[in-house]
Amino acid sequence: DIQMTQSPSSLSASVGDRVTITCRASQNIGKNLNxxxxxxxxxxxxxxxxxxxxxxxxxxxxSGSGSGTDFTLTISSLQPEDFATYYCQExxxxxxxxxxxTKVEIK
Amino acid sequence: xxxLVESGGGLVQPGGSLRLSCAASGFTFSNYWMNWVRQAxxxxxxxxxxxxxxxxxxxxLDSVRGRFTxxxxxxxxxxxLQMNSLRADDTAVYYCARDHRVVAPVMDVWGQGTTVTVSS
Numbered sequence: 001d002i003q004m005t006q007s008p009s010s011l012s013a014s015v016g017d018r019v020t021i022t023c024r025a026s027q028n029i030g031k032n033l034n035x036x037x038x039x040x041x042x043x044x045x046x047x048x049x050x051x052x053x054x055x056x057x058x059x060x061x062x063s064g065s066g067s068g069t070d071f072t073l074t075i076s077s078l079q080p081e082d083f084a085t086y087y088c089q090e091x092x093x094x095x096x097x098x099x100x101x102t103k104v105e106i107k
Numbered sequence: 108x109x110x111l112v113e114s115g116g117g118l119v120q121p122g123g124s125l126r127l128s129c130a131a132s133g134f135t136f137s138n139y140w141m142n143w144v145r146q147a148x149x150x151x152x153x154x155x156x157x158x159x160x161x162x163x164x165x166x167x168l169d170s171v172r173g174r175f176t177x178x179x180x181x182x183x184x185x186x187x188l189q190m191n192s193l194r195a196d197d198t199a200v201y202y203c204a205r206d207h208r209v210v211a212p213v214m215d216v217w218g219q220g221t222t223v224t225v226s227s
Binding site: 036099 | 169217
């Protein structure tokens with residue numbers, strides 16, 4: 001099974017900060033990597049798919065990069081609505097795996 | 108409007124069974140793979156399994172294989188999750204999610220979730 005490791009597990013940041021979350025796969029997954037955002041009590045929503053493609057309707061301050069085993073989600077200027085938990089997820093294998101999540105909190 | 112609505116959650120005793128449903132609307136259901144994803148209280152997301160658009164292929168998380176069965180009825184635009192031999196660690200919110208396969212597979216539409224509690 002493919003293991004997905006996110007870092008950090010949590011971070012505190014201020015509005016306007018640049019935030020970077022990393023995700024590492026235990027084997028080469030090409031660009032089969034998606035990023036999701038989840039707010040408490042709500043369903044997840046996709047932000048980025050295929051490692052770097054912005055989902056329709058997602059603001060351009062959010063971007064994704066990487067391929068192979070190392071991936072990054074970047075929020076260029078954190079906004080109040082960005083405080084949430086973020087998950088990476090591989091779609092390379094037949095049995096998909098999520099990272100453990102990164103909680104972005106207000107400093 | 109593209110929409111997924113889950114139902115069927117509830118309280119069940121360990122060893123019991125439950126069947127979840129997911130009603131799809133606003134898109135051609137029979138063209139899409141579909142997934143189940145769960146989230147235990149206070150924990151992260153866990154993919155449970157998926158089913159091909161025609162039902163001919165199914166894949167499962169190791170810990171549910173043999174206990175859970177995913178099925179679909181394309182005529183009714185519905186997805187199902189039959190859960191047997193339920194355990195306390197199956198307690199979670201269960202989401203259905205559409206699987207859009209263009210550049211790469213991505214779960215692009217999610218339901219609101221239905222809660223399953225396994226407890227005596």
